[in-house]
Amino acid sequence: MAESFAFEIAGKLLEKLGSAACERISLAWGVREEFEKLKLTLAAIRAVVLDAEQQQARSLELSLWLQRFKDACYDVDDLIDEFEIQALRRLVLKRGSTGRKVRHFFSGSNPWAFNFRMGYKIKKANEMLNKIAAEKAKFHLTEKHETNVIHRERETYSFVKTSSVIGRDEAKQHLVNFLMNPTDGEDIPVLPTVGIGGIGKTTLAQLVFNEESVKSHFELRIWVCVTEDFDIKQLMIKIIKSATGMNCKDMNKEELHKVLQDCLNGKRFFLVLDDVWNEDKKKWSELKDLLCGGAQGSRIIITTRSRKVATITGTIPPYDLEHLSYDNCLSLFLKLAFKEGEEKQHDNLVRIGEGIVQKCKGVALAVKTLGSLLCSTRVQHDWELVRDSELWKLKQEENDILPALKLSYDHLPWYLTQCFAFCSVFPKDLEFNDIFLISLWKANGFLQSPYENEETEDIGKRYLQELLSRSLFHQVEDMPFHSSFKMHDLVHDLALSVVQNEQDASQLPNNLRRLQSLLLLDEEGKADSETFKGATFVWLQF
Template identity: 35%
Template sequence: MAIGEILLSAFLQVLFEKLASLGLDYAQKKGRQPFSGINIDLLNKWKKMLVTINVVLDDAEDKQLSGKGQVKLWLDDVRDLAYDMEDLLDDFAIEATQAKSEAKSSTSKSLVKWKFCFFSQYNSSVSNPSPRLLMSKAEVQKIDDRLEEIITRKAHLSLTENVVDRFDNTNKRLPSTSLPKSRFLGREKEEAEILELLTGEAENGDTTLSIVSIVGMGGVGKTALAQRLYNDARVSSCFERRAWICVSDVFDILDITKTILRSFTGFSNEGEDLNTLQVKLKESLSSKKFLVVLDDVWNENYGEWTTLIKPFEAGAKGSKIIVTTRNRTVVSITGALSYPLEELSLENCVSLLAFHALGTTNFERHPDLEIIGKEIAVKCKGSPLAAKVLGGLLRDKGNPDEWEAILNNKMWDLPMRENDEVLRVLKLSYVHLPSYLKRCFVYCAVFPKDYEIERDELVLFWIVEGFLDGQKGKENILKLGRTHFDELVSKSFLQQSSVDTSKFSMHDLLNDLAKSIAGGTCFNFGENQLASNEDDASLEKVRYASFTSLWSVTSKSMRVYHRMKVLRSLMLLHDRYSWDDKFHISNKVLHDLLTELKYLRVFSLCHCSIVEVPNCIGDLKHLRYLNFSYTDIERLPESIVVLCRLQALILRGCQKLSMLPQGITKLVSLQFLDIRNTGSLKEMPQALVI
């Protein structure tokens, strides 16, 4: 059930505001045509057409949720047009910025101060004599023709207009919420039994290693239980060595072995083969009592499993492996002692729902909500994740009528496959997210499962992608983004890492939801996958993409990204367990990739061994976010100083970086400069020094 188009109303609001801004700019020029191929009449026409589309979105989304294929195709085309129109309007904005800069530099030599927000103590002054770009009339006409065609098709879909204009409601904020504390209910019996097994003195005399499997459906709380056990002080004091590994879909023995070894020894083992790593792991575990958690295992290959655990036989008696899985076949091949997690009781579901909605585990202080709350808890089908997310949805709703509206929502009546009830709850919660949060949440689909990210890193992505545009002015934009982030955490759409509290991730099912919403606009790929879809025409519509690498990025692995001509975000991510190592990409591979992606707004390349940044980076006029953290770069090319839209330049941990470009003050939009932990940076351009 695709629901990606539900975020279109928030997207159209951004376009509406950009059209208004462009129209104002036109008016200020007193009738002169500021951009090639466009005039005030065309701007007004486009604005009216967007309003015409906007007022039928409610009905269109309802119809496509019910399986109306033609409506779904129409909404897909509206989405693609909205992206292309925004790219075109951004081209106009870039042209305007460059024209103003040229005019200013020709009439005055004065310097304008600008601020860094939180990463640096330096201020700067700017001038930006970058060349103007003239827009093609053909591009404007193409957008106009597509808008006309979409309006014509709309008339044949019998869509009903919404009586309330969404533009009037898009940015109404809900009351601020505090982050909820974790609450663990209904697993006391299983927790006590496994805790006794982990820490008890009685041992099986016939075996050194014991394997415990926590098994159950998605969202039932397997990982949460494993985390409580792993972090329990009695458990940590009982084992000499511990390691936690998120396995997920790809069961890579080399990767898992390397991660466990690093957790035990703290040393990097880059480039070593599996045999060498397993010998080292065996030596590290020799006569040591250890605990390893393998979270979210799907592998059904017995041979791969036995190969993985072979070094563990060297451990001391009492060593344990905990496996969490949805797949009962995994339990069979591991020979594990199984602890199945069944659905929560209704009583516990009610308590968990109440805790996340009201901050208390009962309805004693809210008797008017008790009956409705219990009926909603029934819909959770015993899933703790569903109870948490629904509770987060109700967190800002104190009126019984609002709770009734959730209980009676038509989504409960839509047909679902068996075992998909939790996904229904998550979809319902997404539909009821405030519109200003929807694009922020869906953007997280660009990250692979189990990927952990810092709050401010994600907030910067939202800022530079324009998701907070239209909400500025009332408060600092970074503070606003952090508030959005905290709201998603309070609603359980994001969760704090139990291993590194400075980082956050999404539950696998919520990651699946975000990807289903993003649809063909999002693409994830890794070096362990095969690019079987290189010739897929849908790649040409991808806007957000990531590539996860452990060792190197090759031209072959990047070939699929060359097809993504309208790509906005590209993140080359290092394997999340190998931060001490660096992966490799040649300058040629990087150059060839960047020359294909002219609409790129976000480019992130961290923990890579590159020493040089290609000059072609300066050709990416739409670029707003550039991250080379923890790379070996020694300098940045002067070509970056023409990037008039660049808002964030992240150079954290670039130990070999000796200086910044002298022309960096020409980056008129730069707000965030991160130069933490750059030990070789001896001097700053004069204009940056206070």
């Protein structure tokens, strides 16, 4: 699940090449024409990079091509830095008051030798980028400028084996009460259920959907797994198909609207919209208007990872699904890892299993992933390996926890991907405040805004709120002048998995390219702005 950040890197480099400072350097050193060539080639490659990033998981050759492009971008960035350093040298040498010592310090800097060396480097950089640009043709890439690239869709259905669900009785009752209790007004009540990926939102909705009292209360029960682009026509087709069994994919919108109205007319319905990502209120309003033909008492439940989605769709406060208790997690794990009663014959594995369950931190899908992984082995070493390994290093199938969590990453706008991946450098369970994290993002050049006069601190706060809204951070403390946050351990594993092929943390000293931070923590494992002031900085390549 390695990711490339080539799109962002190339964008920053193009900004740098187009800056006034770079323009002055290119004129001063007579390399303006070569810099223009670099810009044109970079822009041409960057235009297809989003498509390449979307397809790289299916092609090793394409992934390697992206890596070469990224490396070339860093080489050009280093080259510009060399020019800037040389310009500073010349400025210092022009100041007569600096004295003989400074002149002596820079005496090894020969401008003619520098010109020759840099001319050669620029030529090589252009040659490398031209080669990379020529190679892109064989991948048949298309230009894309939409920066929120979605990698794959997820399908769910309404069935669940109720006996396999543990620890959700209270949550189930809360949702059933919402469905049954009468309300005033004509607006259809909507309850969003919010939580981190894999925590069990879909399972909870399935439980409620199949509850006998719910079946008898509603004339229509409709289950729709929402398409990621929230296409209204496709949603209408799915709703009709779930409610009636009719396949209406060849109808136009007008025809679909008539069929939908006939389907809902005067009936009390219960609609589950599972896995909603749409944050466009206009689209949501359009869909809800189409559902107004149902009878009084109709209800909608939405599952989502995004608090912004919950705010847009909900008519009442969202239901935050809590993590499973340790005891419930252990019961679920033993149920999956052993046949009924078999755990009594393997006390040693049960003890190891207790440590494995602690890694899951209350996320049901993580428990299911690891329990299922171990159901076929009774070798103690295999169990110890799972217990002692980082989750992101273990083999993952398509419906396991990290692929499920990765959907949250795939839905991030491009400007948040590096901010999120950056957090992989933090120790697990680190509590950090907003000032500290924003300072680090700012130092790394991650804070960008479409608004010319927006302060970097305000950009950072907006980024933080977006990550918080998407359940990738959770708030620990909210103080008048700062807030503190944590990443769930499994989200931290996701961040590590995102960068695992970009930077091997175990070989950190051999791969230094861009400055991130080595953290100095207090005795409680917290990092704050005072810590930041005394920290040492080292840049890593992403």
